[in-house]
Amino acid sequence: MAGALRRSELVGLNVEDLAETTNGLDVSIRKSKTDQERQGHLVAIPHGQSLKPVSAVQEWLELAGITSGPLFRPVNKSGRVSSERLSDRSVANIVKAYAAKAGLSVADFSGHSLRAGFVTSAADRGADINRIMDQTRHTDPRTVRGYIRRAERYKDHAGAGFL
DSSP, X not given: OTTOOOHHHHHTOBGGGEEEOSXXXXXXXXXXXXXXXXXXXXXXXXXXXXXXXXXXXXXXXXXXXXXXXXXXOOBOTTOOBOSSOOOHHHHHHHHHHHHHHTTOOGGGOXXXXXXXXXXXXXXXXXXXXXXXXXXXXXXXXXXXXXXXXXXXTTTTOTTTTXX
């Protein structure tokens, strides 16, 4: 969620695509839906105060014993971490599994929920659309506005003063 990455971008990451900085983690996206020329993108992920995404990645790498190659990998029932790359379909399954554990409707969640959740959460907290687009790498502001409208539909509601 912190990177607002597409599923394909997330599972395409290698350990070598990460660079720790004093402010967080620089993530190099080598290929992307909106980067047909394959110039790559650099995505900044701050340390954070609530979700702490940088610490979570560091802990995953340490516990899984991963030092190079695919960043996100399947874990079998006995807890063994595979050397293979996690599939983009697995991201959707993981999101749905955790939604179910939280008592939420699984039908409302998908692999895209992480990316959409970033946009709606950022908009809900007043982030500027241009800064959101910097993170998501959306090329069309209309797409981002769709997420923002959903996040803000109760904000300054016309009926709030009398309902």
